[in-house]
């Protein structure tokens with residue numbers, strides 16, 4: 001009897017870290033939250049949006065990939081308050097592991113830094129994967145994203161848009177984009193058009209607005225070639241470059257793949273093969 005009671009107590013303690021929302025299982029795994037982070041959020045909101053707020057009224061859900069292979073490394077990356085330059089660190093609200101477990105890293109209505117121009121109104125979902133730009137998010141992650149977005153849409157009636165990070169330009173037609181800092185932008189390919197197409201198809205009829213894939217392949221290749229060219233200034237490993245070549249081959253862009261391989265070889269020679 002005592003053993004049974006102890007077992008039940010342990011089980012209930014374990015379940016306390018998890019929330020069950022209409023069958024959806026969310027594991028609370030908060031990143032470091034402090035007065036300091038709140039101050040950095042305020043500074044970010046003031047500089048980029050001219051807003052005085054650390055909370056958001058969610059209007060969009062933005063889907064990402066982490067470009068890393070484990071949820072632990074992604075969690076570690078988001079954990080601290082600052083980036084190397086001392087400004088607010090990047091973070092998303094949710095992190096989805098390869099096997100589809102959903103971790104909640106911050107309050108759902110916190111202002112997090114995950115997409116230029118939309119942080120003031122967007123909830124971010126990071127999916128573990130996409131190393132070297134390879135579209136490899138899993139079926140379990142797709143299921144988790146579908147259920148999580150349904151849950152968020154039900155909870156926040158203000159949410160109307162769902163888009164991938166790479167669709168940041170197309171999403172400007174929503175009227176949600178705000179950015180006060182001139183020339184502050186970055187090219188993105190995550191979480192890949194295969195995942196976003198599947199997500200759009202699975203969430204049809206939910207009353208959410210999606211965007212078309214917006215020449216993702218061309219953008220992805222431009223991104224890869226730019227990174228390739230910048231290799232002389234930033235250390236990008238040969239493995240990463242090989243990954244880009246593989247990605248171009250997967251996408252059927254054989255000409256681009258050949259070009260990348262040749263450039264990679266020349267650059268490798270130039271940099272003593274390092």
Ligand SMILES: [Zn+2]
Pocket residue numbers: 063064065114165188190
């Ligand atoms: Zn992203």
